[in-house]
Amino acid sequence: MQKIFAVLFLALFAVSAVESSRRSRLFQKYFKKFYKNYDFIPENIEVRWYKGMRLDHFTYSCRIMWNNTYYQPGGPIFFYTGNEGAVSTFEVATGMMFDLAPMFNASIIFAEHRFYGATQPFGNQSYANLANVGYLTSEQALADYAELLTELKRDNNQFGKTFHRDSQVISFGGSYGGMLSAWFRQKYPHIVKGAWAGSAPLIYMHDGGVDPGAFDNITSRTYVENGCNRFILANAWNAVLNLSSTDSGRAWLNNNPVFKLDPRTPINNQTDGWNLNAYMREAIEYMAMVDYPYPTGFLEPLPGWPVTVACGYMNATGESFSDQDLVTAVANAANVYYNYNQNANFTWCIDFNICGDQGTGGLGDDALGWPWQECSEIIMAMCASGGANDVFWSECGDNIYDTLKQGCVSIFGSMKWTTANWNIDAVKTLYGYDLSGSSNLILTQGHLDPWSGGGYKVDQTNTARGIYVMEIPGSAHHLDLRQPNTCDPNTVVNARYQNSNFQIVQILKCWVDVNCNTNPTISPLPTLSIPNVECKDRIGEYPWGQTDALKSSTAPNVKTTVTVPIATSSAVPAVPTSSEAHMATSSAAPAVRTSSVAPVATSSVAPAIQTSSIAPIAGSSSQSPESHSSTSNSPTNTTSSGSSTASTLPPSSTPTNPPTTTSSGFSIFSFFSTIFVLLCTII
Ligand SMILES: *[C@@H]1O[C@H](CO)[C@@H](O)[C@H](O)[C@H]1NC(C)=O
Ligand SMILES: *[C@@H]1O[C@H](CO)[C@@H](O)[C@H](O)[C@H]1NC(C)=O
Ligand SMILES: *[C@@H]1O[C@H](CO)[C@@H](O)[C@H](O)[C@H]1NC(C)=O
Ligand SMILES: *[C@@H]1O[C@H](CO)[C@@H](O)[C@H](O)[C@H]1NC(C)=O
Ligand SMILES: *[C@@H]1O[C@H](CO)[C@@H](O)[C@H](O)[C@H]1NC(C)=O
Numbered sequence: 008m009q010k011i012f013a014v015l016f017l018a019l020f021a022v023s024a025v026e027s028s029r030r031s032r033l034f035q036k037y038f039k040k041f042y043k044n045y046d047f048i049p050e051n052i053e054v055r056w057y058k059g060m061r062l063d064h065f066t067y068s069c070r071i072m073w074n075n076t077y078y079q080p081g082g083p084i085f086f087y088t089g090n091e092g093a094v095s096t097f098e099v100a101t102g103m104m105f106d107l108a109p110m111f112n113a114s115i116i117f118a119e120h121r122f123y124g125a126t127q128p129f130g131n132q133s134y135a136n137l138a139n140v141g142y143l144t145s146e147q148a149l150a151d152y153a154e155l156l157t158e159l160k161r162d163n164n165q166f167g168k169t170f171h172r173d174s175q176v177i178s179f180g181g182s183y184g185g186m187l188s189a190w191f192r193q194k195y196p197h198i199v200k201g202a203w204a205g206s207a208p209l210i211y212m213h214d215g216g217v218d219p220g221a222f223d224n225i226t227s228r229t230y231v232e233n234g235c236n237r238f239i240l241a242n243a244w245n246a247v248l249n250l251s252s253t254d255s256g257r258a259w260l261n262n263n264p265v266f267k268l269d270p271r272t273p274i275n276n277q278t279d280g281w282n283l284n285a286y287m288r289e290a291i292e293y294m295a296m297v298d299y300p301y302p303t304g305f306l307e308p309l310p311g312w313p314v315t316v317a318c319g320y321m322n323a324t325g326e327s328f329s330d331q332d333l334v335t336a337v338a339n340a341a342n343v344y345y346n347y348n349q350n351a352n353f354t355w356c357i358d359f360n361i362c363g364d365q366g367t368g369g370l371g372d373d374a375l376g377w378p379w380q381e382c383s384e385i386i387m388a389m390c391a392s393g394g395a396n397d398v399f400w401s402e403c404g405d406n407i408y409d410t411l412k413q414g415c416v417s418i419f420g421s422m423k424w425t426t427a428n429w430n431i432d433a434v435k436t437l438y439g440y441d442l443s444g445s446s447n448l449i450l451t452q453g454h455l456d457p458w459s460g461g462g463y464k465v466d467q468t469n470t471a472r473g474i475y476v477m478e479i480p481g482s483a484h485h486l487d488l489r490q491p492n493t494c495d496p497n498t499v500v501n502a503r504y505q506n507s508n509f510q511i512v513q514i515l516k517c518w519v520d521v522n523c524n525t526n527p528t529i530s531p532l533p534t535l536s537i538p539n540v541e542c543k544d545r546i547g548e549y550p551w552g553q554t555d556a557l558k559s560s561t562a563p564n565v566k567t568t569v570t571v572p573i574a575t576s577s578a579v580p581a582v583p584t585s586s587e588a589h590m591a592t593s594s595a596a597p598a599v600r601t602s603s604v605a606p607v608a609t610s611s612v613a614p615a616i617q618t619s620s621i622a623p624i625a626g627s628s629s630q631s632p633e634s635h636s637s638t639s640n641s642p643t644n645t646t647s648s649g650s651s652t653a654s655t656l657p658p659s660s661t662p663t664n665p666p667t668t669t670s671s672g673f674s675i676f677s678f679f680s681t682i683f684v685l686l687c688t689i690i
């Protein structure tokens with residue numbers, strides 16, 4: 008409002024400089040009338056105030072990574088909508104874009120999400136206070152991407168490379184990046200022709216109709232379908248509690264043949280037992296998500312099909328096991344995740360307060376980013392309900408959202424986070440849970456992936472509007488977007504491409520072809536069959552052993568990292584000057600996409616809060632992430648937007664709730680590890 012008046016005043020000033028102009032006097036007259044009367048309220052109307060409308064705008068530098076090797080004028084832009092981590096993380100996990108680019112003559116552009124990686128709008132102060140971090144929202148990120156693409160098509164732009172105004176844009180993204188890709192198409196259809204969103208939990212939000220227990224229900228299913236004895240997983244937690252409550256049990260836990268506890272985290276009581284449960288559970292959940300057919304490396308190397316390997320330890324039949332048997336089975340499984348290389352020196356540090364989260368690696372500089380999003384807009388309720396739903400313990404409590412809010416206070420309380428920052432219906436309001444007004448979306452889900460419970464279902468497919476929802480048997484977290492591999496299940500290969508009708512490839516081809524007026528129909532996926540061959544990436548082998556007339560040749564190239572100033576709101580036109588743009592140092596360049604050992608991009612990536620009443624809540628420990636060295640942005644000014652109780656032993660095979668705690672005495676690590684465990688892994 009003030010801005011508008013300021014503009015009007017300026018205009019008025021300019022006009023009145025033209026002395027005695029009749030028009031200017033008229034203008035002044037009208038202007039004064041409107042201006043003076045803004046308190047006037049017609050009698051037939053009611054005035055209400057919507058308090059809390061969000062305000063924003065400023066400019067900063069946003070990093071992109073691009074590869075124009077295959078780009079030919081007239082070709083499309085394959086645009087990755089960066090998610091909650093350094094953009095290089097997604098570059099190495101999205102080989103599909105590189106394999107498809109040559110036949111499309113496409114440019115490949117990965118944009119980094121504001122507040123992640125090197126894109127820190129306020130440098131090392133980005134997470135210092137609410138006024139700064141308040142600009143970390145999905146809609147601001149989408150506005151960034153729209154701005155960026157518009158700039159790329161502008162003549163004489165700051166990149167020195169102008170894409171044709173008619174270049175079609177296809178957005179790609181996995182996990183939260185997939186959510187952004189889909190929303191990008193929904194919100195900016197004039198900029199994005201269509202989106203391929205892999206494993207995007209688009210409706211795992213308040214009122215989205217997804218059961219909070221879905222994630223762990225699917226986790227459990229993935230294990231059971233891979234040959235695990237459900238009983239073993241479902242009872243191991245109580246076995247730990249049993250053992251940790253007696254002297255002899257603790258003696259065994261502290262000196263057992265399966266895992267070595269870190270000397271800093273011995274098991275002295277049942278609270279420590281709960282820590283052990285959380286530690287093992289994290290491994291179990293992680294492996295379901297990254298149950299890829301070939302070896303991948305993240306923190307620790309994982310074998311191909313890690314869940315199958317883990318189930319090799321949890322497949323004994325029957326229901327008569329000693330507590331030690333149960334713990335041994337699940338601990339061996341957890342070691343597949345934590346210590347597949349069988350380093351004899353590896354120890355289990357089960358208390359996140361002491362060692363941080365061994366499952367997600369050290370906290371990155373932007374580690375507060377996802378928690379912030381979880382505490383403001385992307386609010387996901389996830390919890391295990393135990394019993395028939397899943398193999399974990401009941402933790403949903405009476406009100407899962409209250410538990411989440413407690414966590415938010417613990418992390419952001421010192422920044423004065425209040426429930427005013429908690430916009431539980433943001434996703435519902437901004438994007439909705441209804442595709443009936445949308446078009447051109449490919450939404451893939453992996454049957455093995457716990458996140459698949461939070462996505463649209465296959466019955467939402469609407470070929471006429473170009474909406475395709477595919478649930479892919481044998482696929483984990485956006486495996487379909489990764490570099491094709493000889494070990495990919497036939498279902499994934501088929502979803503991407505099929506000799507008779509190119510499936511997803513054919514859809515993309517139609518979207519970029521102005522003469523294609525009829526959306527292709529996709530065929531049902533074949534019955535799952537898993538190749539038994541040596542696993543190798545198929546780099547540049549489109550169409551991956553099949554024949555296709557579309558295949559075309561390639562051209563020269565340059566991979567570059569560029570930083571570009573971005574305006575965050577249409578209210579303020581960014582006038583990027585070339586001095587603002589700076590080339591990132593080469594160390595910012597992404598790791599080379601190589602073999603199947605390409606890191607599973609899990610760490611910095613992950614929507615959804617894994618809540619748990621176990622979750623010790625972060626206390627007053629330091630809230631600001633470490634400084635981020637690789638950016639030196641010039642932030643412009645902004646307006647601000649904004650004891651455990653020992654539980655009794657469980658009588659039955661249903662584990663009791665873990666002890667609840669007050670906020671004192673717990674560090675941020677605990678919060679990440681238990682509440683946000685999976686969130687940190689969504690990609
Ligand atoms: C890609 O560019 C080459 C060279 O300009 C051209 O011959 C080919 O038809 C283009 N392919 C497509 C799919 O547009
Ligand atoms: C998932 O939940 C359904 C419904 O409660 C249940 O029937 C099924 O057994 C659960 N799956 C697993 C593996 O626990
Ligand atoms: C734990 O202890 C209880 C009570 O002694 C016993 O009934 C139960 O079988 C034990 N083990 C498990 C896994 O619950
Ligand atoms: C349990 O033992 C740990 C040390 O292993 C200690 O820090 C904690 O205070 C103990 N908790 C209770 C409830 O005794
Ligand atoms: C469990 O899996 C292991 C490893 O695949 C296998 O050697 C063993 O025979 C299986 N045991 C049962 C009871 O299926």
Ligand SMILES: *[C@@H]1O[C@H](CO)[C@@H](O)[C@H](O)[C@H]1NC(C)=O
Nearest residue numbers: 346348349350351352353354
């Ligand atoms: C394990 O620790 C010992 C003693 O510190 C060291 O000599 C050895 O190299 C370590 N082994 C590995 C695999 O790290």
Ligand SMILES: *[C@@H]1O[C@H](CO)[C@@H](O)[C@H](O)[C@H]1NC(C)=O
Nearest residue numbers: 074076105564565566567600
């Ligand atoms: C672009 O990607 C392709 C495929 O990975 C690679 O061969 C090429 O070298 C890259 N171009 C640049 C400039 O890095």
Ligand SMILES: *[C@@H]1O[C@H](CO)[C@@H](O)[C@H](O)[C@H]1NC(C)=O
Nearest residue numbers: 130131132633634635638639
């Ligand atoms: C934060 O960034 C500023 C400006 O780049 C720098 O002077 C300062 O030392 C940094 N602070 C920390 C704690 O790294």
Ligand SMILES: *[C@@H]1O[C@H](CO)[C@@H](O)[C@H](O)[C@H]1NC(C)=O
Nearest residue numbers: 129641642643644645646647
């Ligand atoms: C931002 O504005 C406030 C209030 O006008 C001022 O105190 C502060 O110094 C400004 N910060 C910057 C970085 O300009």
